[in-house]
Structure formats: structure tokens, C-alpha cells
Amino acid sequence: MRSVVRIRPTGIGFPLPPGRAAAAVAMLLLLVAGMIGAQAYADDKADLISAVKAYFDAEMAGDLQGVWNLIAPSSVFKRSYTYPMYQEMIRGNAIQVKRFVIEEVMELVDRPDPENLPNVEKLAVVRVLVLLAGEGAPDMERRSVLTFLKEGGKWYKG
Numbered sequence: 001m002r003s004v005v006r007i008r009p010t011g012i013g014f015p016l017p018p019g020r021a022a023a024a025v026a027m028l029l030l031l032v033a034g035m036i037g038a039q040a041y042a043d044d045k046a047d048l049i050s051a052v053k054a055y056f057d058a059e060m061a062g063d064l065q066g067v068w069n070l071i072a073p074s075s076v077f078k079r080s081y082t083y084p085m086y087q088e089m090i091r092g093n094a095i096q097v098k099r100f101v102i103e104e105v106m107e108l109v110d111r112p113d114p115e116n117l118p119n120v121e122k123l124a125v126v127r128v129l130v131l132l133a134g135e136g137a138p139d140m141e142r143r144s145v146l147t148f149l150k151e152g153g154k155w156y157k158g
Contacts, residue, residue, distance in 0.1 A: 045105055048124050048148060049157035052102055056128070059097040064090055072149040072156035074119045098139060099131040106145070122150035123158070 051070065058066030064087055081089075100106050104127045112123040125147055132140045147158035 040107065044122060044150070045108060046154050048104060048105060048108065048126070048150075051148060051157075052126055052128065052146075054111070055157050056097060056100040056130070062096065070157055072120075072151055072158050073158055074117065074149065074151060075156070095132050095134040097130055098133040101129040103127045103129055103143070114153075117149075119151045120149045121153070123149075124148045124155070 009146055055067065055070045058070060065083075068083055105124060106127055107123075107125040109123050110121070112120060117123075125145060127143065127145050130142050130144055132142060148155050149158045150156075
């Protein structure tokens with residue numbers, strides 16, 4: 001007796017033997033999930049880059065309130081100082097950001113330390129080339145590696 005294998009159409013242009021349809025659907029779902037994950041990463045990275053630019057634009061403009069607002073609420077700095085203390089610190093500093101270039105997002109991770117950083121949704125490490133200028137001092141180029149945190153759906157400097 002000959003066995004007969006029935007082939008069912010998949011609706012995607014070619015028939016699959018029984019049992020293979022489930023595997024094909026699973027592979028398709030994994031592919032779609034990967035694309036969604038890649039898109040979410042790309043969106044997060046774009047939002048992060050915007051936050052880094054906003055932070056350095058505020059630094060260049062001397063916008064103290066803007067810089068203060070872009071510092072993470074959970075950061076040690078923001079928990080240790082008040083805005084008036086921050087203003088006083090900055091007033092005594094003659095060095096200013098003249099130009100910046102975001103070189104690389106070195107790392108972007110989900111929930112880096114839920115126990116110690118419960119409000120931090122994501123953490124990113126960004127390398128930035130900064131040109132600093134001061135009164136009477138020559139301009140100085142410095143490469144900095146900075147931490148940015150995502151809290152409440154928004155990116156902040158860590």
C-alpha cells in the first residue's frame with residue numbers, strides 16, 4: 001500500500017507538507033518579532049541621539065535651566081544638589097561647550113539594574129567629541145564617554 005501525503009496550500013504562494021506549516025508560521029513570527037525589536041531599538045537610539053543633542057545644545061547656549069531639566073531625576077548629582085546650588089557652581093566656571101560631535105552610541109541596554117535603579121528603563125553609553133572654550137584659555141578638544149538614562153519614557157543625562 002502506498003502512503004499518500006496531502007499537501008495543503010499555505011496562502012503564501014507554495015504548499016507545505018503537514019507539520020511544516022506550524023514551523024513556517026513560527027519562523028515568520030520570530031522574523032516579525034525581530035523586525036519589531038530592531039525598530040524599537042532604532043526608535044530608542046533616535047530618541048537618545050535627540051536627547052544628547054538637546055543636552056549639548058543647552059550647554060552651548062548657556063541655558064542652565066535647560067541643562068538642569070535634562071539631568072536624570074534619579075542621578076546622584078540631581079539628588080545631591082538643588083537648582084540654585086547648580087547655578088552657583090556653573091557661574092564660577094568659565095569653560096563652555098563650543099561644539100560637539102556625537103561619535104557613537106557604545107551601548108544601549110534595557111533595565112540595567114532594577115534593584116538599585118528601579119526608575120531606569122534603559123541605560124546608554126555615548127561617546128561625544130566636545131570642543132571646550134574658556135576665557136583666555138586655548139580651545140580644548142575632549143572625548144567624553146557619558147551615561148544617559150531613560151526614565152518615564154524620556155532620555156536624560158545620567
